[in-house]
Amino acid sequence: MKKTVWSNRYDENTIDFEDSQVLSETIRLYDSTIEIQAIPKSGWSGTTPVMYVIMLTGLLVASFSAFSVSKMIGATRELRDKYEEIQENQSHINYLANHDPLTDLYNRRKFIEDIDERLLWNKKGSLVLMDLDDFKNINDSLGHVYGDKVIAHVATLIKKGMIDYGSVYRIDGDEFLILLENSTDPEAILQIIRDLNDSIEKNSTIDEIDNHITMSAGIVRHPLDGNIVEDLLMKLDIAMNDAKKSGKNQYKFFLDSMMVDFDEKVRIEKMLRKAYEERKFTLVYQPIVETKTGKIASFEALLRIKDRSLSPAEFIPVAEETGLINKIGKRVIEEVLMQQKLFSEKGFAIKPIAVNLSPRQLLDEDLAEFIRQKLNEYQASPKWLSFEITESVLLDHKEETLKMMNKIRKLGISIALDDFGTGYSSLNYLSFIPADIIKLDKSLKDRFMSSDNKEVVEGIITIAHALQLSVVAEGVETEEELKWLKEKKCDYLQGYFFSKPEEPAVIETIYNKICSY
Ligand code: C2E
Ligand code: CA
Ligand code: CA
Numbered sequence: 001m002k003k004t005v006w007s008n009r010y011d012e013n014t015i016d017f018e019d020s021q022v023l024s025e026t027i028r029l030y031d032s033t034i035e036i037q038a039i040p041k042s043g044w045s046g047t048t049p050v051m052y053v054i055m056l057t058g059l060l061v062a063s064f065s066a067f068s069v070s071k072m073i074g075a076t077r078e079l080r081d082k083y084e085e086i087q088e089n090q091s092h093i094n095y096l097a098n099h100d101p102l103t104d105l106y107n108r109r110k111f112i113e114d115i116d117e118r119l120l121w122n123k124k125g126s127l128v129l130m131d132l133d134d135f136k137n138i139n140d141s142l143g144h145v146y147g148d149k150v151i152a153h154v155a156t157l158i159k160k161g162m163i164d165y166g167s168v169y170r171i172d173g174d175e176f177l178i179l180l181e182n183s184t185d186p187e188a189i190l191q192i193i194r195d196l197n198d199s200i201e202k203n204s205t206i207d208e209i210d211n212h213i214t215m216s217a218g219i220v221r222h223p224l225d226g227n228i229v230e231d232l233l234m235k236l237d238i239a240m241n242d243a244k245k246s247g248k249n250q251y252k253f254f255l256d257s258m259m260v261d262f263d264e265k266v267r268i269e270k271m272l273r274k275a276y277e278e279r280k281f282t283l284v285y286q287p288i289v290e291t292k293t294g295k296i297a298s299f300e301a302l303l304r305i306k307d308r309s310l311s312p313a314e315f316i317p318v319a320e321e322t323g324l325i326n327k328i329g330k331r332v333i334e335e336v337l338m339q340q341k342l343f344s345e346k347g348f349a350i351k352p353i354a355v356n357l358s359p360r361q362l363l364d365e366d367l368a369e370f371i372r373q374k375l376n377e378y379q380a381s382p383k384w385l386s387f388e389i390t391e392s393v394l395l396d397h398k399e400e401t402l403k404m405m406n407k408i409r410k411l412g413i414s415i416a417l418d419d420f421g422t423g424y425s426s427l428n429y430l431s432f433i434p435a436d437i438i439k440l441d442k443s444l445k446d447r448f449m450s451s452d453n454k455e456v457v458e459g460i461i462t463i464a465h466a467l468q469l470s471v472v473a474e475g476v477e478t479e480e481e482l483k484w485l486k487e488k489k490c491d492y493l494q495g496y497f498f499s500k501p502e503e504p505a506v507i508e509t510i511y512n513k514i515c516s517y
Helices: 049-098 108-120 135-142 144-161 186-202 229-245 256-277 312-322 324-345 359-363 367-377 398-410 427-432 442-449 455-466 479-487 504-510
Strands: 003-007 014-018 023-029 032-038 125-132 166-172 175-180 215-222 251-253 281-290 296-305 353-357 385-390 414-420 437-440 470-473
Touching (some): 108 166, 108 215, 125 135, 125 144, 125 229, 135 144, 144 166, 144 175, 186 215, 186 251, 215 229, 256 312, 256 324, 281 504, 312 324, 324 359, 324 367, 427 455, 437 455, 442 455, 442 479, 455 470
Parallel strands (some): 296 353, 353 385, 414 437
Antiparallel strands (some): 003 014, 023 032, 125 215, 166 175, 281 296
16 A cells, blocks of 8 residues: 655654545646645544534545636647637638748738838838739640649749849739848849849749740839838839840839829820710821822721820820720721712712721630621721731730731731831741732831932832732832832832821712823
């Protein structure tokens, strides 16, 4: 038998007892066992039954208290487990709320929180918005799953590259934001971005596919460029836009002058919406003359806004950027068909009217169906219309663009490649683009007429003819130009020498005239 030494803490004397002499009560609760033991101070001898009952009662009361305490401990433990579970869930929820699941980077929400905090304390720093160049091409040609891989891959590289400089956030599709915590020196910032871009360009192989990944960047500094988040984000977008406009792989700091351009754009956009609503768009028509005969072969419809001197060169890019061009462009097509109907009712033998289509319109999937419906509605022949498309449409979204061009041609409508000779011109395009006509840009003709390389234009015309394409020269202003182009066998001529773009009433007076030269 076990022997316990019981000591009386109120008493100096220590008395030894056998365990069998101890009155005990065991309480089992949850994962603990509590044992309460009692023994009279001076042993059992001399204990009266009353004392015995008192002791037993005391023991029971003590047991009950112990029971309650232990129950409380249990309940507390249960609460603590629950609390831990909640905390775990909470941190998971926090994680999700602050992170982007694809890249594991911080997200836009976290960015707002972080930058707000910095602005509040008036801390200095810079924000770099980075955007993959031509990401849409990767997505379109290799699929979204691969596109996601590219994003995750680039995210890892950015995170690694920025580890010493600040935090990285994925704020949208292929847009990343870098918060450079201490850098405001432009040269230092540019160096950081250059290094980052180098590492991305060098590590562009993903799943054994060699990509050529580059990024463009817009940069703002705080509080220099602003101390309100929305303001900084807007300026970042503006700087990014500017970078993208200057080509790929460009980095631009926000400048106040960009803001002026931006305000101007906002003003033009408002005006365009108003003009659309109030039906203030009108069309003027410029004759295109057949070189051999001097007869007007067709017209080009050019857009104007009533009571405004703003030229399409100023408002079309805004319409294009804001997507308004789709609505406006459809109205132009309808207006031209309406005009043709009027001409035909007046007894004119209808000549085609060329309508300019912006790149964005060719991505509008209902465009071909819209044209088909309108041809029906106006009982128009597809020969009443033709379209002019600038060659720059082939730079992005080549597949979709070619598809739409083919759909349009299937309707029986011819297509001219506009502005040939500006920037991207490649004779290579001519061999596969579904077009019937090429329009030599005024600048091309100007450049070569006044140089020793006059044969270039002749060469282009010869190649076009070999590919069964007719050639129109734009912007013919003088008799000298006319003679030269005639000699070079240019098929059609258009320009102020013959006529400015005119309203229908004027066009009616020259419809069947022959230009003599
Ligand atoms: P574009 O298609 O190259 O149109 C030719 C532009 O050259 C027209 O300017 C025309 O007025 C001008 N022009 C014609 N002959 C001469 C000339 O002998 N000398 C000079 N210096 N210029 C001449 P406009 O009407 O200001 O149009 C500018 C551009 O706006 C057009 O260039 C076209 O890209 C776009 N645009 C015009 N109307 C529309 C439209 O309805 N839809 C779309 N998407 N774009 C349009
Ligand atoms: Ca044109
Ligand atoms: Ca043109």
